[in-house]
Amino acid sequence: MTANATRLRIILDWGTTSFRALLVAPDGTVQDSIETEMGIHSVKDGDFLGVLQRAIAPWRTAHGLLPVYAAGMIGSRNGWIEMPYVPAPARAEDLAAQVKIVPLPDGGTITFLPGLTDCSAHPFPDVMRGEETQLVGLGLERDITVVLPGTHAKWVRIAGGRIVAFQTLVTGEIFGTLSRHSFLAKVARKPAMPDWDAFLKGVALVRDDKRPAGLLTHLFAVRTGWLSGGLVPEQMTDYLSGLVVASEFQEAKALEWFKDGERIAVVGDDDLVEVYERVAGAFGLSLEPAPEDAAVRGCLIIARIAEERYPTVLAGADRQRRA
Structure with a gap:
């Protein structure tokens, strides 16, 4: 041996x-x-x-x-x-x-x-440190799009036994900043357990809005939802989370990281995996099993x-x- x-x-x-x-x-x-x-x-x-x-x-x-x-x-x-x-x-x-x-x-x-760096990224080369080990651990033998949730989320394309390309979206950092330091933090109350109904309501607003609207358009709805009685303080953080993560998916779709009905993998070892899997389902995507x-x-x-x-x-x- x-x-x-x-x-x-x-x-x-x-x-x-x-x-x-x-x-x-x-x-x-x-x-x-x-x-x-x-x-x-x-x-x-x-x-x-x-x-x-x-x-x-x-x-x-x-x-x-x-x-x-x-x-x-x-x-x-x-x-x-x-x-x-x-x-x-x-x-x-x-x-x-x-x-x-x-x-x-x-x-x-x-x-x-x-x-790892992707020199084809726009406007400057994109980079990752640590996530590449998760991708290798998932396996490079299949052709698939992989999402790695986090402070700086990564959308990655694996094909032909290689990590082909990737894009960073700073979703977690934006959510953290808004939930702790913005006008929302003065009113919002974090519940003991996730309010998935409020979360999916935020996802649906982004997914179903037929206007050419983006995150900046949707964010103030967290406050106006409270002012109008549509949201209570305990729902605001999860509603915000739904808005931000769904906006990531909307942007990733526009950048052609996935198409309707495709199969993707969500790779991670914390609660964000469930968050992303729920949004993937709301966008009509199926999930490839991924090890924690x-x-x-x-x-x-x-x-x-x-x-x-x-x-x-x-x-x-x-x-x-x-x-």
Whole structure:
């Protein structure tokens, strides 16, 4: 049995506002996890190494030195090390070919995964960091449009075993700003559970409006709905959510990311998946099943390809682990 087949790995999803480390078995099972608010913007004086060492110390005590793989904004210009963007169309092998393996001072290695860029985007090249692992984990063997909800949602086309093209829509950031800092925040009350009726009412307004109207036209309806008695404060946030996410779908349709009746995949591991699936259904789209652990699967796929490509460097870390 090869060392790769028996090796535990540590996978980092290190973003702007949060740090998440996963202890992952060779079959992709997550054996343990650590989550903190030590995103890259919270790390003082660039002490990324110290944050990592303190977080994974219990795992090292139990298992020795383990290879670490880092995806997300930790590889950005504001992170530990700035990783390149691999141009689309790209295969998993193309991503693995651009990893950077960095020795850790107390032994072992950390391998940074690159991001992805679409140079055909208008007006400037589009970029992603971290989502590419979810796409690889979903599988690149089918031809399909994929939606990755988030602060900066991604619409992606997969075809011919490659990530072909993608577009970012800043839906989550717009919703967060409006719900917390706009005129709506002074009145709206967040209910304990989602009000799906209010949400779908917002979706329907966008979907069924035959005028050449966009989000800016629809937003004030959150306030006028309250003033007219059509909405109560507890419905306003979910109504706003329906407006914003449906506007994303409307824009994506206009940009020909999907057509009526098509099948798409929604990939993620949080409550936004259900939000997007409901909007997809309201737009008449069917859904391709997608695993919640797509990011972990993708990191493992890229890790294994990288380990085959750079066996000498990573074998050294494995020898230290067994020593």
